[in-house]
Amino acid sequence: MAHIQTQSEWEAEMAGRLLQFIRHELYLELRHLEPALSALVYQKTDGLLTFATDGRYLFASPEWMIRVFKQNTPFLDRAYLHTVFHCLFRHLWTGGKRDARIWHTACDIAAEHVIDALDKSCTRRILSWIRKHTYDTLKRQEDGISAAIIYRWLKTQKEEQLAAIEREFYTDDHRFWPKEDELQKPLCKQAGQDWDQRARQATLLKNRRGDSPKDGEEAFAAQIRAAKGRRSYADFLRKFAVRKEEAHLDLDEFDLGYYSYGLRLYGRLPLIEPLETKESCKIRDFVIVIDTSYSTSGELVQGFLKETAAVLSQKNSFFQSFSIRILQCDEQIRMDQTVSAGEDFERFLAHFKLCGGGGTDFRPAFSYVERLREAGELSHLGGLLYFTDGKGLYPQKKPDYKTAFLFLGDYEESAVPPWAMRLRLEPEELLHEY
Numbered sequence: 001m002a003h004i005q006t007q008s009e010w011e012a013e014m015a016g017r018l019l020q021f022i023r024h025e026l027y028l029e030l031r032h033l034e035p036a037l038s039a040l041v042y043q044k045t046d047g048l049l050t051f052a053t054d055g056r057y058l059f060a061s062p063e064w065m066i067r068v069f070k071q072n073t074p075f076l077d078r079a080y081l082h083t084v085f086h087c088l089f090r091h092l093w094t095g096g097k098r099d100a101r102i103w104h105t106a107c108d109i110a111a112e113h114v115i116d117a118l119d120k121s122c123t124r125r126i127l128s129w130i131r132k133h134t135y136d137t138l139k140r141q142e143d144g145i146s147a148a149i150i151y152r153w154l155k156t157q158k159e160e161q162l163a164a165i166e167r168e169f170y171t172d173d174h175r176f177w178p179k180e181d182e183l184q185k186p187l188c189k190q191a192g193q194d195w196d197q198r199a200r201q202a203t204l205l206k207n208r209r210g211d212s213p214k215d216g217e218e219a220f221a222a223q224i225r226a227a228k229g230r231r232s233y234a235d236f237l238r239k240f241a242v243r244k245e246e247a248h249l250d251l252d253e254f255d256l257g258y259y260s261y262g263l264r265l266y267g268r269l270p271l272i273e274p275l276e277t278k279e280s281c282k283i284r285d286f287v288i289v290i291d292t293s294y295s296t297s298g299e300l301v302q303g304f305l306k307e308t309a310a311v312l313s314q315k316n317s318f319f320q321s322f323s324i325r326i327l328q329c330d331e332q333i334r335m336d337q338t339v340s341a342g343e344d345f346e347r348f349l350a351h352f353k354l355c356g357g358g359g360t361d362f363r364p365a366f367s368y369v370e371r372l373r374e375a376g377e378l379s380h381l382g383g384l385l386y387f388t389d390g391k392g393l394y395p396q397k398k399p400d401y402k403t404a405f406l407f408l409g410d411y412e413e414s415a416v417p418p419w420a421m422r423l424r425l426e427p428e429e430l431l432h433e434y
Contacts, residue, residue, distance in 0.1 A: 015062035018069055022080045029120040032205035036084050036198045051083045052173035055092050055191035078123040082171045085111040088199050089223045092177045093192040106150040108169040117219040130168045148426040199224050236423050285380045287325040289365045291388035292356030304387050309345045329365045330356035360392030
């Protein structure tokens with residue numbers, strides 16, 4: 001006897017077909033987004049009145065999708081693209097300790113701005129006055145339009161204005177976005193890394209065409225640049241870890257079976273002794289350079305150093321013997337201090353004062369470090385971190401140690417030497433004004 005399809009089964013089948021239809025319509029006009037458009041795995045979720053995601057699954061109610069398709073098909077295309085853009089722009093993983101309500105609204109504005117700027121037929125809509133006024137206001141911001149910059153602007157708005165903006169830009173449900181304590185879980189971290197890869201693929205596919213970018217495409221590229229390399233400072237600092245053997249029982253290499261067999265056979269003579277050293281991957285000695293030019297805020301520098309101290313105080317971050325050389329430099333070296341332990345770092349922070357205030361030149365710090373190495377004072381240098389606003393002269397020659405520039409906000413990508421690692425830090429991350 002043939003199976004008679006139930007209404008629930010029919011709705012599930014229709015939802016799958018509608019999702020294929022949405023992806024196809026978007027792909028026809030946004031071919032460079034192919035890897036991203038098909039990435040989310042559909043998960044039937046009754047009770048939702050829009051799309052939702054956790055970075056791996058797309059949650060939606062079949063009944064809602066069917067009803068909206070009959071009434072307003074373009075909204076499904078737009079809402080789906082909006083959700084995908086949240087993932088591509090790493091909004092799910094970069095909220096930190098910010099106010100959740102304001103951050104979610106900022107992310108919605110960032111995603112909607114790109115969709116409106118792209119102006120594709122399958123997602124086009126008339127701009128309301130609130131929407132147009134918001135975009136015009138944000139375009140006057142010097143640092144561009146990104147979720148972090150929008151967040152700062154939203155924090156200056158009155159409650160009535162914020163509520164109106166929130167209603168205007170609300171598109172998808174953020175209830176499944178990872179909480180702060182979930183960000184380090186393997187599946188969550190892997191999802192973020194996968195979307196990093198899809199963002200790079202989308203950029204490569206777009207650049208391969210060689211067309212002159214239109215306003216919408218430039219808005220998309222700007223969001224990708226803003227999201228590029230966004231990861232926790234702690235994860236970034238681990239790039240400076242080095243492998244070295246230290247005195248430590250390596251239980252991973254210890255075979256209890258052979259050890260016990262020796263005791264049984266020879267009495268007190270085990271066949272294998274546990275290894276007394278273990279290869280560890282930790283942070284070794286390195287240099288932190290603080291840009292003390294007139295454009296760098298002392299409050300932000302203090303915040304950066306406190307954040308660094310918090311990372312370094314984590315268990316097993318350093319070898320038992322280590323040192324940090326902290327330099328202050330504008331167009332010349334203003335201060336040089338060595339910190340060798342957690343308590344030293346706390347004392348350093350308690351008495352820290354910013355020295356300098358001139359122009360920015362990165363070269364003197366690198367020359368000074370080379371002189372210290374030649375003098376044998378930095379014989380185990382693992383790397384150099386340069387905290388700066390990015391507006392200065394870079395050295396041309398690549399040093400033979402890891403180097404990273406930590407930028408406050410936007411920076412000129414083309415000016416940074418290709419051999420340097422880079423990480424963009426948002427001011428509110430350091431000031432903890434969430």
